[in-house]
Amino acid sequence: MEERFTGKVFRFTTAFLLFSTAALLAGEKTKPWQIYQQAANLFQQSGSPEKILDLCKEAADDAENPILQARALFLAAQVQIAEKNTGKAHDILEDIYKNETRFPVNIANEARLRDAELYNTAGDSSNALRLFTVVCDSAANLFLLQEARLGLASVLAETNRWQESDSVLNLVVGESPNYKADERVRALSARQALSLQNSQKAIELLQGNQSKTSLKLLARAYEQAGKSIMAVGVYKKLRDLYPRTQAAEDALFRAGEVFLRAEDWLAAKNEFEKLVELYPESERSALVKYRLGWIYLHLNRLVEALKAFDYISPQPDHAAYFAYMRAECLYRIGKGIPEKLQEAILAFNSLSALYSQSTIAPLAKLRAALIRFEKGDKQDAIISLRQYLSLYSKDALAPTTVFMLAVHGDAATSAHYHRQLIEKYPNSYLYGAALTALQEMDYAEGKYQEIINRQAHLGQKATSGTKTYWQRAQHLLHAEASYFLKHYSQARADYRDAASETDDFLTQNARLGEAWCLLQQGAVDSARTIFTQMRDVVTGADVAKAEYGIATCDFRAQKYEEALHAYPTDIAAEGNRELQAIIAKSHYLGGECFFRLEYYGQAIESWLKLVELFPDDPLASRAQYRAADTYFRANHFAEADSAYQIVLNRYAKSPYAAESMLQVAQCKYNAAQFEDAVAQFKRFIESYPEHAKTRDALEGIQ
Template identity: 25%
Template sequence: MKLVDYNRVSALQAACALPVLFGMCVLLSACQPALQPRGESQTIGSMLERNGQSAERLFMSKVSAKKIDDAEVESLRVEAAALNHYQKILNLASASGVRAEALRRSADLRIEGAERDGNINMREVAAATELYQRLIAEFPDYPNKDHVIYQLARAYELSGRSELAIDTLRDLAHEYPASQRANDALFRAAEMLYLRKRYQEAAAEYGRLIKQDPTMPYWQMAQYKYAWSQYQLSNPELAVSSFTAILSQLKIRSEVMTMEQLLAFVPSASAELLRDTVRGLSLALAAKPKGHNINAYFAGLPSNHFYPLVYSSLGELLMNKKRYTDAASVYEAFVGAYPRHDLAMRHSENAIAAYQRGGFTGLKISAQEVYIERYATAILASAVEGEADAALTKLSKLLRDYTMEVLAFRHAEAQRAEDSDADILQQRFAAVAERYRMALAMFPLDANFATTSMRYGDALFDSGEHKAAAEQYLAVAYDLASYNKPADAALAAVKSYRAWLNDALDAERDEAQQAVIDASIQMAAAFPQHPERSRVLLASAEDLYGMQRYQEALAIAEPLLENAQWVDLSLQIKALSITADAYYAQNRFDKAEIYYDRLLPMVVAEPVLQNLARERLAISVYRRAEGLRSSGENALAANTFLRAAELSPSTVLRANASFDAAGQFYVVNNWKKAADVLQGFRSNFPNHRMAIEADKLLAETYQKSAQPALAAAVYGHLALVNSEPLATRRQASLMAAKLYDQAGLREQARRAIEKHIAQFPAPLLDAQQFRLRLAAMAPANSELHQRWLKEIVTADKRAAEPNEASQLIAADASLQLAMIDVRRAKSAKLQLPIAKSLALRQRAMQAAIDSLAQASAYGFSDITTKADYELGNLYRDFAKALMESEKPRELRGDVLQEYVLLLEEQAYPFEEKAISAFEVNVARVRDGVWTAGMRQSLLALIELAPAKYGKQPQLEDSYDSLY
């Protein structure tokens, strides 16, 4: 439906009036002053009335119809002629009334012609717009101005100026509330706002319309769109009340349960709107906040005959939206408010279906329980009274299905319960058992009656009613021929009686014991091929064993064990178990070992029995290994201990046997086997009391087998065991570091050394040697290299007692650090601007001088003389750097020569300092010292002062021999 459908003006009718109108315009223009009364505006309509004509009819006599061959072409021709005539009128100095009418009709024709063949002629629209605007401007009191404003809004819309169209329509409605077009304009403005999703504004305009008389043509549609606007604005309360107002206007005299019943109260043209109203009401109700009460909503309505339809529609909507619990709550609310309604049972079923589709099993079961409680009696009573039509049969089946689902769920729920209180668990199963009893009474002819009876027995058993459960099982096994597993029921009866025996009071024990025996005999006789028959017969032997009457138990079990007629292995297993256990209990381990050996391969599928048999066999084997060790058969003892460990599921025995096996392998120098067993021991028993001893033994084993890396890893682990003495941990850490280094694993060695230093900073010498090793492992002159050298120096300074060996290491580290400063100073080039680079070089030199002084201060001749040599060399290099420094480019000739002489003067003192440092170093020969640093100093002096030192070949030869 087109939202803006303006009233059309017939172009052909207007054109037919042109000849008379045009003649009258000319006449009126000539005599205008005489025709216009003073103070009264003249209109074409008033003039026509004075000529005996009405505004709707221009000819006095009837004009015969003219046959038109092509109506469309003729219409276009007439329309063009009309526009042409109106334009001529506008070009003349016509009377104001004539001009105004010409403006309006010309604009109307143009706006009509602008919309043709589905296309819009924007030029015509623009022309019409301009004409309407001129008309309003020139004739503000035009009698038909509401029409002009209406048409102008239409022109604005056609030209795409929607905002102007909306404002114009709203202005029309506000300025001309009595106009026939006011409501139309207001509605169309609201529609345009709604289309543009300006719901707040649209709602305001719709709201003005719905405040009027409901019989007003636009009222129902405005009410409908107002409701949707409020829904879009997320105002569900207002939307609900607005949709409800539409339904309340209907003359509904009886309850409406279907849409077809509702549509019967309205014309077919309103059917779609009414369908959408119900849908909107449902959406609005669904959008209301959680916890709202739909029953309260309907209770507040004075006339709510449509409530069944809305409940159903809302529930269906929520189902489609997959809001299953909300849908179920709507259906349940209906049932709660109208329990006797014809739809109550169906909505109860709908609620159950909603929970089913949503996967809310617990809620579904609860709803089914309510359904059973509410309707079971009536459904079953109707069936008994012979009213078993198709619908009732379906209901009975549904009731039965619900009942079985509830039973299965509640039974499984009780089985899954993890309540530690046995009494509470039994109460749960007792409740389930009562449900089974009621179900059996309700459906005695059910095809699954026997299966339900069996489950009834299960529930009784779990509830602690073992005697009653056994009686129920016996009835299923021997009285209900329809049950397909009677032997299982018979076995369940035996187990139930045995459970009763276990819990029986002293006064009941004899009766319970006889009941177990009778049930066992009855089962063995009735079901000779039952796979559990042998176990039932051997149960008495187990009872005797439990009473420590071992010889009597053996008297029953051993004959069964030797009976070759029994092909069922379970019988042999049971007999073997009882026999082996009876011998073991009497400490007859030789016989027990024989039977356990036979038993083990047959009980793979029975872990508990297998573990017990293996453990007892392992104990026997372990005791034999102890004897071999005592007799000096170490290799055989090691393997026997291993077998005991492999057999035993006991952690304690397995750990002891493994450790003992490793010790025996170590004794016989089987390093690989000893290491393998010890590794397994460490992995499997890290918290064993012998774990530390195993680590020590494993480390020694790796060392003896020339595997330093593996030994280092174990020693590293031992170093972290706080329970060990400090000396032991320190020695382990030391060994780990040395062995990693020995193995060539630099990274592991580095980490191990760092850990050792951090954990055991004393004794100092060990730590210093390790720091020196870390410095050697680092890249030369790197930050890491310097860090460890500095730590050596720092550690020596902090030492409480001097240590000459540590001081020597520290002196060497200090000299290495100084040499880094020396190289840094020498690398500082003297370049322009000389003042800046000279300052940098001087700071670097001072740092190097200080570092060399620190190294020299330790007093070790090799270090001191090397430091002094490097000091002199530092001065000499600086003097040389001064002479070779970059010269200012602007110096030429004598000025340059003078600058060079100045540099020589600056360099000379540093050469003198160098010579002095070398001389001090060489002078130490008088103290009987001759080192590489002193020899290097002498060679430097020969080069710097050849006149003084270059003629001493004998002295140099002597020095060389000393060196």
């Protein structure tokens, strides 16, 4: 336990009162006096407490002099304090200062000082403050008054009433300037400096002092100043000067903490192992064992860590933390030994069952589920997550668990859990991620109005000038939905809200989106400017997006040759669906550019290249039909026939199938294959009896 500052005051007072008695009572050689002397000598020699107390009682009962009576009682109180019977010590001292008719005022005030110190040491600042104040208000003796003021300043400092503490210290020094050099005054001033983060001033005040209190404060000052090595040096000095004391144990622990914070694992290990060796019965045993286990983990000494965490703490919450770390050790060992992973899962689940009220029980249950995911037992992991939610739905990690269930579920399950997170945990940091995920799902399915409706009801508003990543992502999706619904002005506003000063993924896509809005609104040059700027700053697939945008601007401006050079047709999609769509569109529109430039062969090549590369693309059936139609217009009926047949065979459900069937008949007719032409016209009429061109087919038969 940390020594309080008033301690030195009363060690000095005790010495003064016990060993100056001969001077005060020089003329008294009575039997009570001799009994008292015998008790005092035994106390100095660490004699039997019972014997000393008996002698003190005898001396106090027999003495007629109140001063001798008080001395005997003070000595009895000191024995009770040494024996940790503080209640009895309080009773003895209180009996003195509540009998002022029996004892002189100075004696009563001295008893109050001693009692106040006892309360202060125990952390009872209220009673300590009361008694120190009484002495300050009533003491005529300057020594007692100054000692009481120092005690009062100490209590005020302990309760962080620094301004009042400073005022009391100024009274002490003002009345007795020699106190300015007193170590207690300097220690209190240093304490105040530390509270103000002025570590350098504290260091200057404490230099040269050798008391336990001053050395502890000096070490703390060095820690606060970031001078870890100096702090450790002071802690070593404390151990050397006061071996086998509580202060020495505290210093050893604090030195280990310094090394631990600095992640100097070996040095921290040495300090804590030394503490275990020197103080096996320490009250800190649990703390030290836990820290040693943590250190062994960082040193990858897993077996030693497991042994350290095998400590059984009598406190249930501490025991739960040790159990958690034992399970963590088993998990780390299990990375090389699969059977241990199952042991870890069982250990985490056992912890959550045995210590269900512990703050760490929910985390243990969740950890078991995560390890199951790691093992590949997805279904068991999902069951564990659901069990967690049924047990700990109000736990801080519940939103995270719901989000994990959403991430690992199919589309319907994912949507269910994202909605659950939004409804049950609106203040969760994952709210924005869940809402964005739902919006993305609807975007993938083309549910643009649903996106706009949900954003209106559930969208998060920025509480400050800066939007979160998820708020910006929601603006981007809202902008995309507005764009596809042809609400271009609204889309542009949302794209601007999605952008930020940081040139990240969202900003780049927002800028590209704004350019597409400008293009749709007829501002071709403005759109081209943004696309060109973005091409120079984006990377990966976004480069193709920018190049496609530039080509589209050229196409709209009927600059077909420039568009042909800009379309990104010579890049690899590498499984990127978005990039595949851009390349497919580029091939298709490239074909349109060739066609309008009357380079029909190249147009056909471009369209058929699209079909070859991306046969399942939405534009593939149209590209195949355009190639067939261009063959037909060029009177290459055999090639047109074959191309139309591909539309019929591969894209029978496309809008171009009926027209292709009719065109096949026309190809047969133009090639003078009249029987085949008639058969094909009949097939068309049977397949599409209500088609607008059925009459044309009938005329073809005739």
